[in-house]
Amino acid sequence: MADKIELTINGQLVTADKGMTILEAALSKGMYIPHLCHHRELEPVGACRLCLVEIDGKWKKTVISCKTEAKEGMVVQTETPEISEIRQATVELLIADHDVDCLACGQNTRCALQRVADHVGLNKKRLQRLKPPEKKLPIDDSNPFFNFDPNQCVLCGICVRTCDELQNVQAIDYAYRGLGTKIAGFGDKLRIESSCESCGECIVRCPVGALTEKDSPKPTHQVKTVCSFCGCGCGLLLGVRDNRIVSAQGNVNSPANKGRLCVKGRFGYKFVNHPDRLTSPLIKRNGEFVKADWDEALDLVTDTFSKNKGEKFAAIASAKATNEDNYILQKFTRAVMGTNNIDHCARL
Numbered sequence: 171m172a173d174k175i176e177l178t179i180n181g182q183l184v185t186a187d188k189g190m191t192i193l194e195a196a197l198s199k200g201m202y203i204p205h206l207c208h209h210r211e212l213e214p215v216g217a218c219r220l221c222l223v224e225i226d227g228k229w230k231k232t233v234i235s236c237k238t239e240a241k242e243g244m245v246v247q248t249e250t251p252e253i254s255e256i257r258q259a260t261v262e263l264l265i266a267d268h269d270v271d272c273l274a275c276g277q278n279t280r281c282a283l284q285r286v287a288d289h290v291g292l293n294k295k296r297l298q299r300l301k302p303p304e305k306k307l308p309i310d311d312s313n314p315f316f317n318f319d320p321n322q323c324v325l326c327g328i329c330v331r332t333c334d335e336l337q338n339v340q341a342i343d344y345a346y347r348g349l350g351t352k353i354a355g356f357g358d359k360l361r362i363e364s365s366c367e368s369c370g371e372c373i374v375r376c377p378v379g380a381l382t383e384k385d386s387p388k389p390t391h392q393v394k395t396v397c398s399f400c401g402c403g404c405g406l407l408l409g410v411r412d413n414r415i416v417s418a419q420g421n422v423n424s425p426a427n428k429g430r431l432c433v434k435g436r437f438g439y440k441f442v443n444h445p446d447r448l449t450s451p452l453i454k455r456n457g458e459f460v461k462a463d464w465d466e467a468l469d470l471v472t473d474t475f476s477k478n479k480g481e482k483f484a485a486i487a488s489a490k491a492t493n494e495d496n497y498i499l500q501k502f503t504r505a506v507m508g509t510n511n512i513d514h515c516a517r518l
């Protein structure tokens with residue numbers, strides 16, 4: 171128990187790891203405290219102010235739970251009339267400045283703002299009064315894989331911190347001030363002109379529908395597999411609909427990537443169903459590629475190989491192949507083809 175502490179949240183005794191924040195302690199026991207800017211993999215910033223709680227006893231005060239360490243013997247209330255009032259006003263201000271078109275939003279039913287609003291409850295009359303005059307900001311659809319809709323953005327900064335803390339890219343940040351604040355690349359240029367590497371890590375963490383993948387119908391089920399793009403072995407959950415791959419998600423239980431993916435793993439699945447994909451061998455005849463069967467193609471390969479042994483031959487191995495396949499290729503090149511002309515695409 172040396173690394174554990176006990177505190178009371180809403181009258182319930184909670185055991186938590188030493189160093190956990192109050193929010194983490196509550197969430198670890200399935201107790202919901204409204205929050206928007208918290209993400210378990212990122213440093214807390216306390217931007218949304220929704221996770222307010224009241225601490226009784228010697229610490230008596232109102233604090234944001236995502237930045238306050240849980241201490242032995244603490245007594246915490248997550249719902250008091252005062253906290254509810256502050257939270258409701260905060261949510262109403264957020265929603266007043268949010269494009270509330272939930273049915274058309276890709277994040278509908280998974281949206282953290284919907285959950286907060288549902289929990290807190292809204293005063294519709296006050297919301298109407300708070301609504302600023304319609305101001306539609308342009309959607310940035312310059313990136314080939316995802317769109318950024320600033321009208322849906324709640325400025326939680328999760329995308330900014332993901333890009334900085336997890337990816338070390340720093341392609342985006344807060345720009346401008348006050349009501350004009352928005353998330354933007356350097357010089358408020360389009361995403362495609364920023365240093366964004368299109369890894370999509372910001373999209374998976376966006377709690378609302380501000381960052382959404384292009385052309386991605388919802389999958390009906392997922393299939394667990396390993397990414398085929400390089401030798402890292404990242405765990406993937408491929409989303410399938412009508413027997414076609416429609417999405418790729420990092421598998422958080424995979425030790426190689428712990429849920430993270432690069433641009434290839436996340437967005438490079440469309441080749442599987444692409445109409446240009448080769449599904450049978452092609453042999454060049456009279457300057458034109460024509461379809462052949464596998465026996466014919468393999469006979470041609472073995473025949474050509476046997477006529478080109480020694481220094482005429484070279485092989486390039488692939489990061490897309492397994493270690494075992496790459497080992498066999500170098501063995502084949504040296505022992506069968508009689509040359510050391512073997513290299514690997516990773517050295518390019």
Ligand code: FES
Nearest residue numbers: 216218219221236
């Ligand atoms: Fe604590 Fe946003 S979750 S301030």
